[in-house]
Amino acid sequence: MGERALTVGDRIIVHLFGFGRFAEEFECPEDMCQSGISTATGKSRAHITLELNRMKEAGLVMERNAHVKGAKSRRKTYLLTPTGLAKFSEINNYLESLNIEIVENEISRFVTGNGAAEYLRAIFNLSKIMAVDRVLASGGILVVSQQEGAEQPEPRMKYLPPKPDDFQPRREMKTLISMLADDKTNTVILLGIPGMGKTTMLAQLAGSLEPGSAVMYRKLYSYDSAVSILTDMGDFLDDNGYPHLRRFMANPILFDLSEAGYMAKCAFSGKKLVVIIDDYEQAPCTLMPLLSMLTEMVNGSGSGLIIASSKRGDFYSLKNLALDRTVREVSLGPMEPEAAGKLLGSDNGNNKEYLKMAGGHPLTLKLLASGVGATTLAGYVEDEVLGKDTELSKMCRFVSVIRKPFLPDDLELGGFKAADQIRHNLVFEPQPGGGYLLHSAISSIMLAATGKRMLKELHLMAAEFYEKTETGTHEILHHLIHGDSMDKARNLMLEKGEELLSTGNPEELADAMELVLWEKEEKPQVKLLATRIFDHAGKWDRAEKVAREILKESPETQEAIMAGIIHANILSKTGDPKAALKVLDSIPKNRMKQEVRARVYYARASTLRRLGQNREALEACEKAIATAEKTGNGVMRGQCLMENAMIMSASGKHREALDNLKSAMALFSEKDSLPDLIRCRINMGMVMRSLEMYDEAAETLEMAVKMAEEAGLNRFRAHGLVNLTDLLNRKKEFKRSVKLSHLAIDIFSGLGDPLMQAAAMFNLCTASAGNGRKKEAIATMEKALSILEKKGLVKSKGSWISECADILRGMGEDELAKKIIKKYGG
Template sequence: MPSMTVGERIVLHLSQYTRHRESFQCPEEVTQKGISERLDISRAHAAIELKRLKEIGEVEERVAHVTRAKTRRKVYFLNLRGENRAREMRDYAKEKKVRIIDPGGEFEVVEGQMALNVLKTDINLGEARAYEIILTNSEIDLADFKREEKLQAPEEKEPEDFFGRREELDYFQRLFEKENPRIVIVLGLPGVGKTALAKRIPSLFDVPCFYHPVKEWDTPELILGSLAAFLEGQGKKKLRSKMDSILDWNEVSRILQRDLKGCLLVFDDCHKSKKMETFLSIFKDMDEFKGKIVATTRVRPFFYDSSDTLLKGRIEELQLTGLDSQGTQELIQHIGKKLDQSKSEHLHEITNGHPLFLEFVLARGEDRARTDFESYLHDQILSELSVTDESTLRKLCVHRYPVTSDAVQGTSSLVLRNLSRMLLITEEEGSYSVNPSIKSVIYSRSDPRQRKEAHSLAADYYLKSEDDFERLHHLIEAGRFPEAARLCLKKGEELAEKGKAKEILEFIEILQPKVKYTERLSQLEDIMRKIVATQ
């Protein structure tokens, strides 16, 4: 579930009071005291955030008479930049799809505008709080709210605990030792640890670091405002001086190129805003950029191509997969579970070291964890797949080894590229395989008929590629037992000579009750047992 910073909540709150900007007497809600009470934060926290919002040019401060106050007090209002930021958040919320669950348990997926009306009229929430609920939730259970109830603000998240990733940390520690890459794109599925890594990276360097968790409503202008405040803190005020006028992006590019020398910029969850690609592309084309950028995302961006990654070397991709066995052990110990080596290895194997899946298993048990993890991946990525996308994944997930596009005949290269961009499949030298972290999820989401069809296609693929062992495996899984028996009798001894005698024995045990070649299969079984005994 996404969270909102206190600064973003203040912007939404103040956006309700724009009409009072020039008023002689202002409501208490635009004072530090009023803001802290409405948002349920400390007065000190409100003061710190208001100071920061003034520094990045989104809030203005003046002194005015305040309702029921005996003396004039400081009041705060959004300026044009702040209003634009609030509008971006509100527009995103209105268009967002939200699942509303009524007190009786019935649900309906609606647009944010309708959800906003429900929260304001049925639940009697204030406008800013209603927007906040929509921005931070994809599902809203009305039974959780009481009319006119004061809701608690979301807690600030503590930095994620960090385990393993020694190779990745070693890679980043050497980042400033050479000119390229200037941009590192960290790719990974949801829950694999991208944010934990992004928050850890700044601690590796004694250089000015800028960390920005990307939000759905972020625009290049909003991020630039935060960067201007960051640079101003370094004593570099040129960018800040340009923020109050119409931006000349060529001049902005020159300022960034000069003032970000030796700095590290970390942008986390870049997939959340489509406009992040526009912002990052600015740095790709700077010839003299001497800073470093790390961007995490669950979707491979469009703003660069192979000439940037392979030829110029300005951009590198780092694919974040599951933890190694040592990282898995560290996570298990941190959670407080005492498991023997064999049990730890089993958990590492079934979860592929995926940190979130591993936490699910440790907290809920293997069976429930698998169901919950499948639901999580469905909500995060699989629900966005087209029928063609999911069909292609079903065909690929039955394969135990990478295969060429012939294994999914009739599937366009565009579909394969899109699945690769979403990190659901990997492509290497013209061969494709399903990401190990979702392979079992895709397979379990297929019904028995779909699985048999996929295995049958795989069996035909291996007939063409002349891989008898894989063909035999898929014929059995597809229920094509007579063909499997004939192939087993024909190629069994040859495959046994290649070290597959034990597997052939297992195939024979499956086939004997299902086909008429029982006597010949029994003879082959005797031969296999003798071979296994000598191995």
């Protein structure tokens, strides 16, 4: 530098400084290869090769094999090391110390050497090296002649990653664009775990903006500084026709950040400017003032700052999000199944399994499509998504078996210091009702890669966790069973049977009981618990079998009376109420406890209602309510009130029925009896439908279906769907009815409930007819009637046959309607 000339090594350092942003990129520009460096520096390839080898030995540059655009194979690329960056700073400081006189059109002004170089680059489109060479050779005076009338370039993108060929549209795109169009919003935070497709989506967003919009894209690195980012911003301003701002951006010491932001804002006044910051989580805390400055740069509809991050930031507050809307969040969720399927490519027989494992995570889908196994995927998750954090990885592996939302403070009872990690790391997803769950893609990958022995240990750890936090008996049971601790699971079921029946998932409880029931050796009390659980889960064949064993082996016990009641209820629910009455009449009335007596009255009322004997049913139900009040059993009283409401509704007293259901709802809420709460909502929807309160009925049924789905109560979910689809048919929303009817049919088919399966099929028949699909409607109807006929249930459902005939007549099939009436009655 003493001779005021750049050496070959200096020229390489000046050239490579602008490519630090590609340090971790999959694809690099050719300018980072030997051929590109040779062209930029004006030296031969052989000379550059020798110089690069010397610089590697001196620790000024490092070599990396990378994909290069246009090349068929990976090539050697070069980057500056920290020592090389220090050397660049030395060159830069020297240029900054120079005082250069620029003479243009006989007007003279003084600038630094850097300022002179940037000015030459702006007006003559010179490379950085050529501009510095000319400054150093100027002797302190630059005489320039700028062409008049040069057109300013159109705004263009800077360093934006290309949109991949296999890109699949994401539903969040419309949300992003609408937020940018909002005058109140100047910053949008795009959140998503690594590999979720944030960068790809930003590339698509930039391509979909209005023509003429200026888009600056900048990926952040852990070693970034405000100077390096402002230097790139200066390049961006230069590219968009503002070369005079380049020097100020590259040398922020001349102005404070707010003034630099104001100057850029003025430059783009009246134009659309979108600044995109990617990988924000990599940013050092020293960049916070710079990010605040960027928010001041963007203004006006269509302009804005977009920050993509895999962690929640702390430079904006909840106040911004909730009140003034200057900052908005968009969480990038999983891909739609259809788009995910396209990303996997042709079906190789594993697509269904892959879709489940990936959880809609794009990069995981690509890796699976390329043949990567579960163990390799788990390694990728721990390295790339969890950042090789051993403690975080250990915690994620544990919570991968957790099904219910957990609180950070509760998790610390499991030995994890987790609070800050969970609240900021997006691999933990906040749930609508509070608490967090591990991201579905991370969870499924970790579970797939966990061996059987380790999985059992994790489940036993989870059971111990729930015992400590006292937040879920049903979860303790679930984890004990999956941890293969059957003796503990059995003891828990016997000790907490009543609690599990009122709060647990009936179908899971039934599966658990099958595993722990020692059928031939069990006492009547245990068998009765099993009968109640099987009945609750809709496994009526299994419940009847155990009930008959109790009646045969212990006929004079209270357990035998309860078994008889359950047997009668099953007969009534499955379409044989007359046989149910005979069973109830055979139950001995002496030595009967009050609670058992209330259940007998309740079962009789329910059976009589199904027979259409509403007056007798109401009398039995009133006795049930009075007896339940004496016992102090709030849930039993609520169930009796709910049955009373259904009898009143069947008698046309819908308003009184609705009042009773509200009273029952209060009792169930007080006792936290979730299954009864869902049943009560379904019944309320039915009564509201009878009152032609269609909107309120739809809202109530939707809520019941959602609650049942979240709790895993499939039978109640399907019952809610049957009532909801009937309501949708009345509202002529046939398209949605068809979709939900198919779902209800599938659930009832899996549960082995032919009566309700047929009911769902009749609703599907009505919806298909409403959509003008006559053949489908008739085929569905014939299948439903065949199911009823096989089970001997046709005669008990005369009203259904009449409705079928009405549907056929509505489709112009009068002759077929007559045949059905003649064959089945109605």
